[in-house]
Amino acid sequence: MSTTTAPPSGASQEDLSRLDEHWGERPSLRAWFSTVDHKRIGRRYLVTASLFFVLAGVSALAMRTQLARPESNLLSPQEYNQLFTMHGTAMIFLFSTPMLFGFGNYLVPLMIGARDMAFPKLNALGYWVFLFAGLFMWASLPFGAAPNGGWFAYVPLTDDVNTPGLHMDVYTLGLLFLGIATTAGSINFIVTALKLRAPGMSLNRVPLFVWAIVATAFMVIFALPALNLDNAMLFLDRRFDTRFFDPDAAGNVLLWQHLFWIFGHPDVYIIVMPALGIVSAVLPAFTRRGVVGYVLVVLAIVSISIISFGVWVHHMFATGLPQLSYSFFSAASTIITIPSGIQIFAWLATMALGRVVVKVPLLFLVGFIVTFVLGGFTGTMFALTAFDQQVTDSYFVVAHFHYVLIGGAVFPILAGIYYWLPKITGRMYHEGLGRWAFWLFFTGMQVTFFPMHLYGLFGMPRRVYTYRSEPGWDVWNLVSTVGAYILAAGLLLVLVGVLHAVRRGRPAPPDPWGGDTLEWSTDSPPKPYNFPVLPQVHSLHPTWDEPSRSSMAEGATPDRTLADGRTTLLTSELDGRRERAVRMPESSLQPLLLALAMLVFFTAMLFAWYPVAGAAALAVAVVVAVWLWPPRLPEEELGVAR
Amino acid sequence: RTPPPPPPEIRSGQPERGAALIARYGCGSCHTIPGIDRADGLVGPPLTRFGARSYIAGELVNNADNLQHWIADPQAVEPGTAMPDLGVSAIDAQDIAAYLYTLD
Amino acid sequence: MPAVTPAAAADGSVEAGLLTILLAVAVALLAAGYGRGVHELWARRGAGEVVPVWRVAAFGGGVVVMLAADSGPLATLARGSFAGHMTQHMTLMLVAGPLLAAGAAGLPLSLACPASLRRRLARVRSAPATRRLRRPATTALLAGAVQTLVLWVWHLPAPYVAALDRPVVHVVEHVCFVAGSWLLWAPVLGAARHRLPPPVAVLLLAGTMLPASALGAALTFAPQPIYPLRALGSDPVADQQLAGLLMWAPMDVAVLVATLTVFLRWLLRLQRQQPGEVGPPEAGRPAARAEGVLR
Amino acid sequence: MSAHDLAAATSTEALTTELPAGRSTGWWGMVMFVATEATLFACLLGSYFYLRFQHGGEWPPGGIEQPRLLRPLVMTAVLLPSSLPIVWAERGIRRGERRRLRVGLAATFLLGLTFLGLQATEYAELLHEFTVTTNAYGSLFYVITGFHGLHVFIGLTMVSWLLSASLRGGSFGARRHDRVRNVAIYWHFVDVVWAAILFTIYLSPRLW
């Protein structure tokens, strides 16, 4: 893979070779398994999440094919139910969040001018756990034991009486397993963004993408425990006969829904927030100016992440809770549209004031705005309880969430793929292929999901494996199915475009777009140590302002190259003042071992091999203990009082 | 689009209408019949490749008259058979038979 | 019901009368002390100097709201139903407390003390233990914990009913609410030198809001009366739900507004101190960088 | 910056040991971990109150007696003070006094172990009365207290891990005590959670 190098940095040749020696990795099998480089891990996240996306997408195509005609017989109800559950679960948990975490992993250290994440080994652990958890869940599908209770798995349908077998155990254990990765990743993002920013990058100079990732990480930290608890209770109810959800024994079936949606609603913003961050990161390059109203956008991000914890009951508008609470949640759900509106109009204003450069990433941003706004409108309609009670659990809801999920997450993800492909692979993509992909994807998306509004309003419930022919249902379902294939063709072209770029693409310059953030001021693809000279940041757009750029060329003092060890800088949390240099961990096999031990643990729990599970838990404890064991230092270096 | 012609065994039946009638009378809940939605019953014998069969219900020679007769009134042909009398009119039986003979 | 206005002493019970007098004296002392301290300060430094006028007004408003919540129409409302009572509590916690906190009463009140007491106070304040207590993180954790505990304990049925039955307990309850709220909002609204860093304040407020919302939600969603029927209004379940909502919604709204305001002001201040916006180098970019695809 | 300062700032010990400047990444990591754990416990206790409020009627349901208070109070008296020795130990190692570290950790360990022992005796008594499958109250009681007990156990393994590392020598000193402080944070968290559990499970049924 040939690369082009960045403008000559101020670091001396000797410094560069020392940095290479400390950070570089010899290609070997062991290095492949033991790497802790955030760029390799980020790339792996992206590839693995895309793989799960293809699996979930193909499941969706199978579902759409079954639904193309009424009374169709392609899939049995059991198969269909497993497919839509795996489709939803995988899209939400195994594609959206990990994909965006992949972007975060690759870009956050680059954007803030650090050499790696705060906890590189934890980062590697997060990836392995994500991979194993995803495989754990998908592996159940060929055996017909995949989860089949819908992605929100309401009890009592999912308890051991109504769903015997392994289906829901795969779901609960798989999500608990995956939760480890998500939590670890979130803690890592927060600490990285707080402590590893380049000197001078005070909080008001942090790129919006990083703000979005950090807000997301905070939401994960406070939302995910509810899901973990829910799944743990369900697992206990199924396996060990506890009674949390048993109404005959003082339990309550709505407890599941409350806990699930206390997680679930923040989760939809966990999905969409980093994607909106991608929008804010891509837009400046193609409008040649910064996003309008940086402060307002940051405020919108923060307020969404707070308000999103207060609207969960809008998913339970039909369960017959007290009217008063509905009025409250209805108000909260309408209010939450305002931060989204601020962001949308900030981007529109940015486009209106800048000079629009139409390239494939910008096309996807336009597709994002159109689609997401439509989906947001239907969301606001649901916020009115009376309307929601009529259309909830109908295809109207399916239309809403595909509009916001595909509009709000997939379009920005595709924009990000095209935008950062030169940075990640060092190659340019083919513009014509990209445009074809965009138009196919965009039209396919609208053709697939717009009709769902209609047959939802015409009374078609969701999650049905087949339907009787009714006026208005058959035609539009067929249209949806055709659209789904158009959409798949568009995605196929995206895939072709990426492969073509990797194989045949022109070598990319370090900064093909004239981007504004720090990743564009280093090589494509970046060196293992990211920056030969750690930058000093003077503005929100460091690649655009002269002092920040020259700080990387001229300020090559030893305290900025940090070439005598695998080190990076710590800065203060709020205003980014330099604190001290810290040593970063070397690559290690411990993350892989720990993830494997956890995989054994969860597999053993699944099959009720409790002794094996106990042994695996012990192995986990041992690996953690060894991982954290303090290296031995001479006493005087430690400062031990005699 | 012109409707398909009747099969050679039967002169004046309309196979297309027969297919709709089969769905309407619910034959598919007992028989597996190719080309009919959700006709995957396992109660009676499958009617796949019915045009190539020799006997009807193991009793009658498979020709158009016998088939119409059987469909319209199975209890008269074989008293006590499990196939109920579904009140199929003669015209309908003709069209149903026409469809069945298209299954070669 | 204890009430601070003498008119309500017509209840007749001696206990209530005594309490009324005691409370009146306490509130009067508080207001007088604050007034004297402010007067002292302004006399030394000039009017409106150390404690701005709006802070004084806020403190006065807080005292008035505190009195208003315990007498007049609100008190009669509170007698009728649980929801009315909750209105009273929310007034104390969301209006009186923040206003008192905004009054930045620490300096004026200590100035109003006699000199010997003031010296002792200064010694206590500079002791290592109190200094550790006054670290931002500690203060925040403590204030949040106190607020949560006060809210939850007093709204459990037994303490709540006890407060209904015994005027003394009722007074203690209200004092707890005002004090807890004062403590919570002081690091957010108080004098600049005691204020928390804005991100910590945001976390503190959001973190304190969650348990409070949980209590409100629990009351709102409960299908049966949780409290004894005599504590509830004519339609017990509806009364309880309304009360839960009254606890839940205003709390959330107030905290949300406060949080976002604090955050926005902080960001704007940062922007002013360290400007961030620049445009891309359009013309005259260095030659080495001009190879970009976009030009 | 003079050359001398530069040399001081980039010499090896300046890079490999921790200066007392700012919070370390480890501190933030542990605080965030504790935050997510605290949320988990908040959800657990919230579920307790939700089920209790939804149930109406008598609580604990199904004829289970009110939780007895004596032993939990003793357990509180054992667990809450156990934070003091670890604070003392941390202060000590910050000054490089290794003996204080060891003694303090050992004291915390013993107190924690006592707590678990008391909890075991409590379970041994209560399991005759109701179990985790009796009804939702039983499930809540054992899962909440058991989950906290698991946290105490994890805290104890951390403390014993620190203790063995410090007994080895060459592990902690005035310039490296990050791990001690992180374990201390975790341990304080476990204590505070116990206070919340005491209020929720043992005290609140008496306050209806």
Place this chain on the structure above:
Amino acid sequence: MDRTRDRARPRRRPPRRLAGTAVLAGLLPLAGCAGDAPSTLDPAGTGAARVADLWWVLFWISVAVFAEVMALLVWALVFRRGRDVRVRHGQPLRFVAVAGAGVPLVILVVVYALGLRDLAALGAGPGRDATTIEVTGHKWWWEVRVPGVDGATANELHIPVGERVRVRLHAADVLHSFWVPQLMPKTDLIAGEVRETWLHAERAGSYRGQCAEYCGTQHAHMAFRVVAEPRPQFEAWLARLGSPARQPSTDAERRGQQAFLQGTCAGCHAIRGTDAVARMGPDLSDIGSRWSIGAGAVPNDAGHLGGWIVNPQTVKPGSYMPPQPVDAQRLPDLIAYLRSLT
């Protein structure tokens, strides 16, 4: 007993609905169509009508705001590209705040007020002495009972036209949701609790309803029918619900009844007036006149009935009725008997 009854007034079509129908004629070709379509936009009762009106308000507001967004977007894409466009570096915070927060806030307050009004109307309930019908959701069929009447039917309930009828909802196993799109928004059936909703139909007719909460394998086939009819017919239905099933009249039917009572059927099903009293499956006392077999799985005719009895698993895979070992000679008799139970 005097029931409150809404006056049956002719539907007043608001102009905006007419206009909406006209504008969307291309997109919603069937929005206003009558007939059996369970469309929420073709309401037949006050509950659904309110929501349909609300929908059109929301629809037009969305069209307007979407037009605004698209106008800005298109303007930027058309006029702000090319070499000679000068980038402007202003920070129009006020524009963003007004367009993104101010205007939406106004719109939202209005919309919220409308929604609250409709929520209150839906929650108002049917009135104290309205007729009550008890509906229990099973996997995957609906059991219908009327308090005070000693009988049950399945997958079909009747209501008097123009009156509000209280429906009390119970869940026998898992969550289901009771939804008649043309009459009333949904209410979920919660295991362990009782939920209430009400139905009101302005015009006689039969309206399709459907379970709208995913409840397992055959959630797709858990439909029911609400028949709105004038009060006398409704009373007649109640009377039929309370009286024994029709006695067999022909030999075949008698043999069929014998087969039913002595075979496996009586172990799960009840037929009023006979020894069959089990409640595991639907009551079959009026199976001959129902609209479908298996809660909408197949139409109710002799052919489907025969196939259903012998092997329901091919008709409705996963349903809780096992394949029945019925004698071949007895099957036609059994069908004849069940068809005679109207």
